[in-house]
Amino acid sequence: MDLLYKLMPLFWTFAEGLILIALRRGFLLLEGKKGNQVIFFLFSLGTFLMLVYMRFEGEGFFDRFVDIGRDFNIVIYRRASWNLFCTIWVILEGLIMIYVFRIYKILRANIKGKGSREEDTIPLKPSIAWGIPVLVVSFLSFYAFYQYNFIYISNGYRFNLETIRLISAFYIRICGLFWIIFEWIVAIVGIRTYLLLKDMG
Numbered sequence: 001m002d003l004l005y006k007l008m009p010l011f012w013t014f015a016e017g018l019i020l021i022a023l024r025r026g027f028l029l030l031e032g033k034k035g036n037q038v039i040f041f042l043f044s045l046g047t048f049l050m051l052v053y054m055r056f057e058g059e060g061f062f063d064r065f066v067d068i069g070r071d072f073n074i075v076i077y078r079r080a081s082w083n084l085f086c087t088i089w090v091i092l093e094g095l096i097m098i099y100v101f102r103i104y105k106i107l108r109a110n111i112k113g114k115g116s117r118e119e120d121t122i123p124l125k126p127s128i129a130w131g132i133p134v135l136v137v138s139f140l141s142f143y144a145f146y147q148y149n150f151i152y153i154s155n156g157y158r159f160n161l162e163t164i165r166l167i168s169a170f171y172i173r174i175c176g177l178f179w180i181i182f183e184w185i186v187a188i189v190g191i192r193t194y195l196l197l198k199d200m201g
Contacts, residue, residue, distance in 0.1 A: 079168035086175035
């Protein structure tokens with residue numbers, strides 16, 4: 001049961017990561033750019049391996065600096081770990097949403113007869129071009145802000161374990177709200193992309 005508990009978030013992260021890599025590859029092909037998929041893939045793989053290590057060996061690593069063996073600290077660590085994975089899922093879904101938007105823009109330009117001449121190409125709007133760094137930095141900053149205050153207040157007021165669980169669950173609900181919004185946008189734009197492809201034959 002403990003192994004399943006550790007594997008579940010890794011499996012979902014791996015699946016979302018594969019979808020993102022495939023979408024990015026498709027976007028680069030449609031845009032006619034080679035891009036550097038190897039570096040992106042190696043960065044993604046390295047990040048995933050770090051998450052695997054954190055999931056299986058993180059408690060032992062942090063125990064060198066904090067008394068992680070105490071019930072209070074181990075609950076704090078495990079809740080922070082789950083919140084990090086929830087943040088990563090939202091980021092991945094947000095990146096998927098951005099690439100789905102980008103692919104839809106290219107296909108829509110092609111079906112309207114654009115994109116064949118250089119002057120007809122539609123450049124990415126600044127809001128879309130900056131969407132990736134803004135999304136990543138925003139959610140990681142929010143995670144760091146929430147967790148810092150979560151740990152600081154929990155240690156200061158010595159909350160019981162049930163209170164810690166509820167505070168952590170509130171963060172998960174926030175992430176879940178964003179995840180659902182991004183997922184619905186991906187679904188709607190995905191349907192519109194399918195209809196465009198159907199029109200293109």
